[in-house]
Amino acid sequence: MNMPLAKTDTASAIPVARPPAAVLPLQIKRAPFGQRAWARLKTTAEHLLPPAIVLALALVTWEILCSGAGSSLPPPSQVLSETWELIVDPFYDRGGIDKGLFWHLSASLQRVGVGYSLAALAGVALGTLVGQSTWAMRGLDPIFQVLRTVPPLAWLPLSLAAFRQGQPAAIFVIFITAIWPIIINTAVGIRNIPQDFRNVAAVLRLNHLEFFWKIMVPSAAPYIFTGLRIGIGLSWLAIVAAEMLIGGVGIGFFIWDAWNSSRISEIILALIYVGVIGFILDRIVALLATIVTRGTAAN
Numbered sequence: 001m002n003m004p005l006a007k008t009d010t011a012s013a014i015p016v017a018r019p020p021a022a023v024l025p026l027q028i029k030r031a032p033f034g035q036r037a038w039a040r041l042k043t044t045a046e047h048l049l050p051p052a053i054v055l056a057l058a059l060v061t062w063e064i065l066c067s068g069a070g071s072s073l074p075p076p077s078q079v080l081s082e083t084w085e086l087i088v089d090p091f092y093d094r095g096g097i098d099k100g101l102f103w104h105l106s107a108s109l110q111r112v113g114v115g116y117s118l119a120a121l122a123g124v125a126l127g128t129l130v131g132q133s134t135w136a137m138r139g140l141d142p143i144f145q146v147l148r149t150v151p152p153l154a155w156l157p158l159s160l161a162a163f164r165q166g167q168p169a170a171i172f173v174i175f176i177t178a179i180w181p182i183i184i185n186t187a188v189g190i191r192n193i194p195q196d197f198r199n200v201a202a203v204l205r206l207n208h209l210e211f212f213w214k215i216m217v218p219s220a221a222p223y224i225f226t227g228l229r230i231g232i233g234l235s236w237l238a239i240v241a242a243e244m245l246i247g248g249v250g251i252g253f254f255i256w257d258a259w260n261s262s263r264i265s266e267i268i269l270a271l272i273y274v275g276v277i278g279f280i281l282d283r284i285v286a287l288l289a290t291i292v293t294r295g296t297a298a299n
Helices: 033-066 076-082 084-088 101-132 134-147 152-163 166-191 195-204 208-246 251-260 264-293
Strands: none
Touching: 033 076, 076 084, 076 264, 084 264, 101 134, 101 166, 101 208, 101 251, 101 264, 134 166, 152 166, 152 208, 166 208, 195 208, 208 251, 208 264, 251 264
């Protein structure tokens, strides 16, 4: 006798997908404004407080050591009082060489800008040639290694004899001083391009211009900017020394003229300006290096 089969609800046996619940947007809780402000203040203090403490200790030590009757150097308080007019009014111009520090620094920066720009263009071009060509490296590298050991001021008499004017002579001294680290570092960067990159360029059949912009420049940029940073520092050193000899308007001549007039406080003030501007120039090149190399160049 056949028993009737129980009916099964097939619909209930099959699982039915339910619509997902509404997904709530992920809410990121931001820290309160006071905590964020305190964190920023703490980070700033960690960077600024140590050099401020060291600077304060150095000024106090300087004040104590130079306040005696037999001291040959003025203390910071005397430097500030004797150079206050130069500090608060750097833009005065009474004609001739009697100008404020702004005009002297501006003249020096203009010379550095021209000489350094020429050195950067020529240095990168020659460094690329030396790094890319074995024959160029064998022929030019020994000459570069000899010329780069010549002190910057040793070139000044020769440049004065060639140009017969102080302005182009100073620019040439800057150029010949800054070009060597740019050439050498660029050549090292070009020689260190990975062989895989060269193989890819050969497979893609890149022409010389495409290989330069797409392979050489990105690969060698950290080395190039290292040379550029060294070059800008040497340029600023060279112009101060050169202007002491060529005369005219410039921070180097200002220092030399102050020495001849026994204005030691003005010399100290000028040296502070020289150091600060040199630091700013280095930071500008370092920032440009970070932007171009996307952080791969060392700061």
